[in-house]
Amino acid sequence: MTGPRVGLLCLGPMEPLRRPLSPCSSRPSSPRSPPCETSVSVGIEAVLDQLKIKAMKMGFEFNIMVVGQSGLGKSTMVNTLFKSKVWKSSLPGLATPTPQTLQLHSVTHVIEEKGVKLKLTVTDTPGFGDQINNDKCWDPILGYINEQYERYLQEEILITRQRHIPDTRVHCCVYFVPPTGHCLRPLDIEFLQRLCRTVNVVPVIARADSLTIEEREAFRSRKCFDEDINDRILNSKIRERIPFAVVGADREHLVNGRCVLGRKTKWGIVEVENMAHCEFPLLRDLLIRSHLQDLKDITHNVHYENYRVVRLNESHLLPRGPGWVNLAPASTQQLTTPAPLKVRRRVQEDPKDEF
Amino acid sequence: MDKEYVGFAALPNQLHRKSVKKGFDFTLMVAGESGLGKSTLINSLFLTNLYEDRQVPEASARLTQTLTIERRGVEIEEGGIKVKLTLVDTPGFGDSVDCSDCWLPVVHFIEEQFEQYLRDESGLNRKNIQDSRVHCCLYFISPFGRGLRPLDVAFLRAVHEKVNIIPVIGKADALMPKETQALKQKIREQLKEEEINIYQFPECDSDEDEDFKRQDAEMKGSIPFAVVGSCEVVRDGGTRPVRGRRYSWGTVEVENPHHCDFLNLRRMLVQTHLQDLKEVTHDLLYEGYRARCLQSLARPGARDRASRSKLSRQSATEIPLPMLPLAETEKLIREKDEELRRMQEMLEKMQAQMQQSQAQGEQSDAL
Numbered sequence: 001m002t003g004p005r006v007g008l009l010c011l012g013p014m015e016p017l018r019r020p021l022s023p024c025s026s027r028p029s030s031p032r033s034p035p036c037e038t039s040v041s042v043g044i045e046a047v048l049d050q051l052k053i054k055a056m057k058m059g060f061e062f063n064i065m066v067v068g069q070s071g072l073g074k075s076t077m078v079n080t081l082f083k084s085k086v087w088k089s090s091l092p093g094l095a096t097p098t099p100q101t102l103q104l105h106s107v108t109h110v111i112e113e114k115g116v117k118l119k120l121t122v123t124d125t126p127g128f129g130d131q132i133n134n135d136k137c138w139d140p141i142l143g144y145i146n147e148q149y150e151r152y153l154q155e156e157i158l159i160t161r162q163r164h165i166p167d168t169r170v171h172c173c174v175y176f177v178p179p180t181g182h183c184l185r186p187l188d189i190e191f192l193q194r195l196c197r198t199v200n201v202v203p204v205i206a207r208a209d210s211l212t213i214e215e216r217e218a219f220r221s222r223k224c225f226d227e228d229i230n231d232r233i234l235n236s237k238i239r240e241r242i243p244f245a246v247v248g249a250d251r252e253h254l255v256n257g258r259c260v261l262g263r264k265t266k267w268g269i270v271e272v273e274n275m276a277h278c279e280f281p282l283l284r285d286l287l288i289r290s291h292l293q294d295l296k297d298i299t300h301n302v303h304y305e306n307y308r309v310v311r312l313n314e315s316h317l318l319p320r321g322p323g324w325v326n327l328a329p330a331s332t333q334q335l336t337t338p339a340p341l342k343v344r345r346r347v348q349e350d351p352k353d354e355f
Numbered sequence: 356m357d358k359e360y361v362g363f364a365a366l367p368n369q370l371h372r373k374s375v376k377k378g379f380d381f382t383l384m385v386a387g388e389s390g391l392g393k394s395t396l397i398n399s400l401f402l403t404n405l406y407e408d409r410q411v412p413e414a415s416a417r418l419t420q421t422l423t424i425e426r427r428g429v430e431i432e433e434g435g436i437k438v439k440l441t442l443v444d445t446p447g448f449g450d451s452v453d454c455s456d457c458w459l460p461v462v463h464f465i466e467e468q469f470e471q472y473l474r475d476e477s478g479l480n481r482k483n484i485q486d487s488r489v490h491c492c493l494y495f496i497s498p499f500g501r502g503l504r505p506l507d508v509a510f511l512r513a514v515h516e517k518v519n520i521i522p523v524i525g526k527a528d529a530l531m532p533k534e535t536q537a538l539k540q541k542i543r544e545q546l547k548e549e550e551i552n553i554y555q556f557p558e559c560d561s562d563e564d565e566d567f568k569r570q571d572a573e574m575k576g577s578i579p580f581a582v583v584g585s586c587e588v589v590r591d592g593g594t595r596p597v598r599g600r601r602y603s604w605g606t607v608e609v610e611n612p613h614h615c616d617f618l619n620l621r622r623m624l625v626q627t628h629l630q631d632l633k634e635v636t637h638d639l640l641y642e643g644y645r646a647r648c649l650q651s652l653a654r655p656g657a658r659d660r661a662s663r664s665k666l667s668r669q670s671a672t673e674i675p676l677p678m679l680p681l682a683e684t685e686k687l688i689r690e691k692d693e694e695l696r697r698m699q700e701m702l703e704k705m706q707a708q709m710q711q712s713q714a715q716g717e718q719s720d721a722l
Binding site: 069070071072073130131132133134135178179180181182185186187190206207209210212213263264265266267268269270271274276277 | 389391450455501504530532600601602604605607
């Protein structure tokens with residue numbers, strides 16, 4: 001199920017795989033030279049290669065949800081993260097009007113890099129926090145997340161299960177906080193408190209090119225995040241910098257002879273991948289390069305298990321007997337799915353997207 | 356030659372002298388969600404630090420915050436001319452999860468000022484009328500949205516007939532030039548669609564020179580103003596010090612017309628249209644309020660007199676009698692209601708006590 005981490009093959013620095021220390025410790029052991037004292041190497045290292053090959057054949061799945069008010073650059077951010085036109089982002093004032101109720105909109109792409117396939121599903125939530133009365137605007141989102149857990153649960157308790165259960169559970173929810181420069185708004189706090197128990201939440205400061213470095217630090221120090229949210233993220237160095245101040249861009253500009261993604265204003269060009277300008281590289285590393293598998297593992301081992309325990313307890317049933325046991329349909333009390341829940345799913349198979 | 360020279364060409368000078376002696380007063384309201392740079396902009400506009408003692412509330416305190424109206428006053432003097440500036444702030448606007456009707460306190464405040472003026476004007480001693488009416492409202496629109504949000508529309512709809520509105524896009528350094536244009540266009544379209552009357556600049560006279568006309572047209576074309584505020588002076592190496600915001604990728608200059616519309620806003624608000632704003636407030640908005648108010652007090656005679664006096668303002672002989680202002684009668688009624696309620700409560704308490712003592716008496720009898 002969850003073997004040793006095999007991250008998406010990528011250009012960034014990878015964590016070195018652990019090698020057995022050679023008994024002749026004066027010499028550093030190189031990957032290929034056998035240890036001094038044993039004459040025959042068992043070849044355990046090859047197991048990792050097998051896993052890698054299998055994983056590459058199977059491909060990876062990743063489901064990400066972006067939540068935030070309209071205009072905070074969610075679509076652009078997703079495009080920038082995966083360096084492909086996952087969404088067609090729109091300039092303000094163009095055709096997309098803000099919807100009256102919260103809708104959930106999913107798009108699936110298969111992107112490929114160096115032979116590794118990633119089936120990426122992005123769920124957008126247009127209409128979040130845009131109305132005058134935003135009370136309970138998080139309910140449809142919670143409902144959707146629980147619905148995915150329910151689907152997986154139903155598949156899991158079948159007698160004859162599929163070999164590979166399609167995983168539509170949300171692995172990560174990126175929450176976009178507007179760059180007010182003061183502190184979190186009541187809406188942000190309500191949402192984060194409710195959702196951090198159900199799903200991995202990564203808060204980011206959106207459109208951070210309107211905050212200077214000092215303002216960002218002040219904002220970070222004034223946040224009132226519970227440690228709960230941050231416990232999920234393993235790397236403490238990254239944890240300190242949460243929420244990341246990010247900027248997204250899908251246009252390239254020439255800076256010092258290099259072609260970089262950025263936003264061009266009259267007083268300079270904001271480079272998205274420049275750590276001095278914004279913390280987008282940290283977000284990308286967290287989500288893709290180093291912690292993608294962690295996010296999936298935590299979703300499976302922690303959040304999904306919590307959900308499962310609650311559901312099994314409330315239906316007082318365990319799978320037994322010849323026919324498969326149909327769990328009682330979820331009571332409306334547990335899953336908050338109010339009537340106007342709209343989920344549109346479009347599956348687009350793009351065999352090859354250039355990077 | 357002296358026969359043909361009457362001498363009233365010097366009248367403007369007299370006006371000038373009197374104004375300088377009297378000084379100006381101006382009430383400006385700023386409204387909009389928090390975090391849009393309102394305080395910084397005000398400090399930049401008037402080159403003061405009006406918000407020195409402000410404390411931004413912690414996130415947990417914000418959960419229970421309601422809209423409050425705060426007034427700050429400052430006297431600014433420049434070139435011998437004094438301006439008494441009153442700033443009305445609306446902290447807490449648009450901050451809560453449920454913002455329904457959060458604009459009502461603001462509307463109430465504006466009407467209260469009108470009412471105060473109406474009472475003063477209809478009073479006996481009119482020597483020292485303090486004009487606390489709101490002359491202008493700078494409404495801050497978020498640069499991150501896709502135009503006006505539902506809350507913006509609701510607020511503007513509620514106040515557009517009561518105060519001069521100047522829409523402003525705050526924190527405009529978050530936008531690239533194309534985005535700024537698109538956003539402005541969208542906001543203008545939305546304002547037209549929702550039939551919101553913002554402050555209209557008066558047309559400049561045909562005999563003004565071309566340069567002025569061009570400037571005027573440019574200013575009108577850049578509404579809503581996309582502004583950036585800053586109280587810090589940035590010294591960039593060899594160049595002269597400028598007010599601006601320093602980023603790692605460049606410095607935004609507040610007073611650079613290519614970077615933002617701050618200069619336009621300042622010119623318009625202070626240098627060219629301050630008096631016009633006050634006049635529109637008095638002649639149009641206040642008169643509208645007054646007419647509505649007097650009509651609603653509606654004794655048939657009063658109604659006729661009110662409408663007649665509205666049409667022929669010149670004939671000041673037809674002054675309607677100073678009737679007891681609406682608020683005071685309401686207040687009296689409310690006080691009487693309170694008294695009645697208190698008396699009722701006392702009665703109920705006494706009755707309950709009597710019943711209790713009766714019940715106890717019966718018990719002791721039974722024993």
